[in-house]
Amino acid sequence: MSAPHMDPDEFRRAGHAVIDWIADYWATLEQRPVTRADPPGTVAAALPAAPPGHGEPVDAVLADLDRIVVPGLTHWQHPGFFGYFPANTSGPSLLGDLISSGLGVQGMLWATSPACTELETVMMDWLAQLTDLPGKFRSSGSGGGVIQDSASSATLVATLAALHRASGGRWRDAGIDRRYRAYTSVHGHSSIEKAVRIAGLGSDGVRPVEADRETHALRQAALRAAIEADLAAGDVPAIVVATIGTTSTTAIDPLPEIGAICAEYGIWLHVDAAYAGAAAVCPELRWAQAGLEYADSYCFDPHKWLLTGFDCDAFWVADRAELVEALTVLPEFLRNAASESGAVIDYRDWQVPLGRRFRALKLWFVLRWYGAEGLRAHIRSGVALAARFADQVRADERFELAAAHPFSLVCFRLRADDDTNAELLARVNRTGRVHLTHTRVGDRYTLRLAIGSPQTAERHVDEAWTLLTAAADDLLAR
Numbered sequence: 001m002s003a004p005h006m007d008p009d010e011f012r013r014a015g016h017a018v019i020d021w022i023a024d025y026w027a028t029l030e031q032r033p034v035t036r037a038d039p040p041g042t043v044a045a046a047l048p049a050a051p052p053g054h055g056e057p058v059d060a061v062l063a064d065l066d067r068i069v070v071p072g073l074t075h076w077q078h079p080g081f082f083g084y085f086p087a088n089t090s091g092p093s094l095l096g097d098l099i100s101s102g103l104g105v106q107g108m109l110w111a112t113s114p115a116c117t118e119l120e121t122v123m124m125d126w127l128a129q130l131t132d133l134p135g136k137f138r139s140s141g142s143g144g145g146v147i148q149d150s151a152s153s154a155t156l157v158a159t160l161a162a163l164h165r166a167s168g169g170r171w172r173d174a175g176i177d178r179r180y181r182a183y184t185s186v187h188g189h190s191s192i193e194k195a196v197r198i199a200g201l202g203s204d205g206v207r208p209v210e211a212d213r214e215t216h217a218l219r220q221a222a223l224r225a226a227i228e229a230d231l232a233a234g235d236v237p238a239i240v241v242a243t244i245g246t247t248s249t250t251a252i253d254p255l256p257e258i259g260a261i262c263a264e265y266g267i268w269l270h271v272d273a274a275y276a277g278a279a280a281v282c283p284e285l286r287w288a289q290a291g292l293e294y295a296d297s298y299c300f301d302p303h304k305w306l307l308t309g310f311d312c313d314a315f316w317v318a319d320r321a322e323l324v325e326a327l328t329v330l331p332e333f334l335r336n337a338a339s340e341s342g343a344v345i346d347y348r349d350w351q352v353p354l355g356r357r358f359r360a361l362k363l364w365f366v367l368r369w370y371g372a373e374g375l376r377a378h379i380r381s382g383v384a385l386a387a388r389f390a391d392q393v394r395a396d397e398r399f400e401l402a403a404a405h406p407f408s409l410v411c412f413r414l415r416a417d418d419d420t421n422a423e424l425l426a427r428v429n430r431t432g433r434v435h436l437t438h439t440r441v442g443d444r445y446t447l448r449l450a451i452g453s454p455q456t457a458e459r460h461v462d463e464a465w466t467l468l469t470a471a472a473d474d475l476l477a478r
Contacts, residue, residue, distance in 0.1 A: 004055050014058040021062055022094070025070075026077065029455065033432030034078045036071055043072040079455040080434040082464060085247070085275045085409070086382075086452020089309035096365030097309055100358040107356045110344035111336045117345055120147055120360035123367065127302070127314050130372055131280035134293045137316035139345075145316040146350040147359045151274035152191035154299035154315040155241060157327065157351060159195045161297070161317070162239035162268030164326035172326070176200045181230045183207045184241040185218035187248055189272060192241050213442065216251035216403060218242065224261055231265075239268040242295075244288050245276025248439040248448075249403035249411050252276075252288050259294020271298045274313070276407050278305040281375045285383070288406065296322075305408070305452050307378060308366045312359055315350075324349040382408035382451045385461050389449060392465045398472055402441040408451040411441055418445035420475055427471040434464045 006014065046068045076087045107116035124145025128137050137143045148154045159182065163171045166180055182196045186208045196205045207230070210222040227237045240262050242253040255271065262269040271292060277300020279285040292298060299315040302308035317323045328349040348354050370378070386408040393399045393412045402411040413421045422438070425447055429435055437448050449464060 017058060017062060021065070026455075029075060029078050030080075032075055032078065034080050034435040035074045035429065035432065037430070038072060043068060074435065077453055077455065078435075079453050079457065079460040080464065081453055082449045082451060083435045083437040084448075085304050085450050087303060087310055088305060088307045088452055088454065089303075090307040090366060090369075090454060092365040092369035093307060093309040093362045096362030100361045103358060103361075105358055107358055108348040108354050109336065109346045113358070114344075116356075116358045116360070117347060119358075119364060120347065121145070121345060123147075123360045123363045124314060124316065126367055127363075128316065130367075130375070131277065131289075131300075132283075132286055133280075133289075133298065133316065134295075134318075136293075136318045137298065142320065143316060143318045144320045144345070145314060146347050147363070148299070148313040148315045148351060149311040150191075150313050151189070151272055151299050151301055152194065153352060154297070154313050155189075155191050155270060155272060156195040156198055157315070157323065158241075158268065158270040158297040158299075158317075159199050159239055161323045161326045162270070163199060165268055165322060166236050166238040169325070179205075179235040180238040181205060181207055181227075181235050182239045182241065183209055183223060183226055183237065183267075185209055185211050185243060185246065185251075185253055187211050187216055187218075187246040187251055188241055188243055189247055189274070192272075211251070216246065216249050216441070218253040218258065220254055220257040220261060223258060227261070227265055227267070237265055237267045239270060241270045241272055244271060244273035245279075245407060247275075248446075249441060250276055250405070250407050250409045251403070252406070255289070255291025255294065257291075259291045263294060268296045269294055271295045273298065273300040275301065275304045275409075277314075278302065278375075279379055279383075279407055281306070281372065282379050285379070285407075302363060302366070305379065305382070306366070306375060307370065307454060308363055312363060317350075320345075320350070327351070378454060379408075382456075385451045385456065385458065386410050386449075388458065389451075389461050389465060392462075396469065398476065402444070402446045410449045411439065411446050412449070413444065413446045414472055414475075416476070421445040421447065424468065424471050424475060427475075428464070428467045431467055434460075434467060436464070 075081060105113040105116050107113050110117040121139050125138050128145060163180060170177060180201055182205055184192045193203055193206050197203055207226045209226055210219050211217060212219055230237055240258060242255055242258045244252050259269055276288060280289055297317045299313055301313050303310040303312040347356055386405050390401060390405050390410050393401055398415060399412055400415055402413055414424055422445055425436055425438055439446050439448055
């Protein structure tokens, strides 16, 4: 008996139902609680213990989606979601992803789907132009861009390319033959340590570099001292990871000074702008990437603040040959005339996995639907709303700002102890109307309000402030 495949007409009917479901979900997001407090295991307990013996209609699946899955979600697209960093999606992105899934192509080689590769190359050049990246990152020269799944993967492949350079290519065959070092700010992302561990250097291979107490940016003098100490010990400095927009506070490391140090010592410089890089579509915010001309690699996540659904990290290298040399493995079954001609890009050599999805389609849809001005309007709205919220914090003497807010993240706290601030966060989040997260700044418990949803408007930011002040009134009256 043949499998009951969904024919085009059935797919069309089911597809209309699914699109309607998503549109209704977006339309009702504001009425939903951002999070629920159900105990662990709630969703799993509501699911059958075994898969169905016979197929079920899509309507039944959608009904259980409403009944079981949606109540167990944190709604990242909610206008009151202010946690972590945004993970935007949008209608154009979803449609592009839908077409990518429908085509089902495998883009590991140019030869396996030429349009998959060539559209991605052009989209990365478009992004480089939109954000005014240095010319060396364009595909017309020695560099170029590729879509990774996340900034974590970008940092990993940058680390592998850096090891290839630092070892003179020996690590490909001999493995780790010396002690190599990676450097980043104490506020650098945890993915940097993970990348170094995966690369075989161990957690001790990362040198956390002291940050300035006021700006929270890496101190270049401390970086130089760490490099010189390692050289004196016979270790090999391999990579520095600088950050534009750290996770805790969106601090900006001093790229011109860091870049000059890397150039002096011949160290690979990778710049992680996972969240804040999207801001560079706005000319007035490009000051944050001054010094990027020193970078060997750079990345940011359109899936954070540029309306492109997860997963989509934009990663560029200044010299693509170095990256390919570090990562390429060519079994006989992948050999083909196009690759051997040297006239095409094979993105399998730019990433850890062999296979790759057609991610460039959703980026193409987003860039064409919004255009440069639409994307700038989205970024500027987030920055303006963050400034509005920060002004409210400043105007209330019970609160204080904990860091600068150059983009759309505001770090703040009550002028009270850590326990009171933790309770403030818990009370506000329990309302279900908003969701904030926390960090530690200057070793003090600090609340974070990150704006990014395209549905967030002034009233949602004002509601967050109203909830915060009402909870503060109660807590400080005790």
